[in-house]
Amino acid sequence: MYSIQNLGKPILASSLPLEAILIQGRVQAGFASPAEDLGAQRIDLAKVLIKHSQATYCWRASGHSMTEAGIFDNDIMVIDRAIRPRHNHIVVAVIDGEFTVKQLYQRAGRMKLKAANPTYPDILPKDGQTIEIWGVVTSTIKQFVA
Numbered sequence: 001m002y003s004i005q006n007l008g009k010p011i012l013a014s015s016l017p018l019e020a021i022l023i024q025g026r027v028q029a030g031f032a033s034p035a036e037d038l039g040a041q042r043i044d045l046a047k048v049l050i051k052h053s054q055a056t057y058c059w060r061a062s063g064h065s066m067t068e069a070g071i072f073d074n075d076i077m078v079i080d081r082a083i084r085p086r087h088n089h090i091v092v093a094v095i096d097g098e099f100t101v102k103q104l105y106q107r108a109g110r111m112k113l114k115a116a117n118p119t120y121p122d123i124l125p126k127d128g129q130t131i132e133i134w135g136v137v138t139s140t141i142k143q144f145v146a
Contacts, residue, residue: 049139055082057135059092066090066101069116075142077101079135090116090137095123101137 050056061075069090071077077092085091087106092099093113102113102123113123113131125131 049078049141050080051138052080052082055135056080056138058141061101061140065115065117065120066103067117069103071101071116071137071140072142075140077137078139078141080138081135083136083138085133085136092134092137093123094132094134096129099134104133 046053057079059077059079061071061073061077063073066072071090079092083089085104087104089104090101091104091113092101093104095113100113100123103116105112105114105122111125111131115122123131
């Protein structure tokens, strides 16, 4: 068992609805397009972001090792502990009592945790070292204005 100290605790995602308005259609992120008649409906963000509410946590990312996977410093990660981790999933792992976020690589009986930034090394388990996959990152929430 790992002794985790001085770490921010993940927060269990609420099973209560979190509603917002979804505008029908899409917004161009390239060249502007003519405006359409905009319809709207209410969506429950919890239903969109959370599949297993009793096993899903939110945790704020720290660092820059996963930027090419779209996870940036201070993003809020949605982590599902009920999903079985597979090759290429982005996971939260515990290594020697430290949490990290990396892409899981599992091929030919080998396992490593890959950074999504070429300036950071991949993590290869050392002899006798145990790496525990704590959960699968299913999405992130970015805040542009606080």
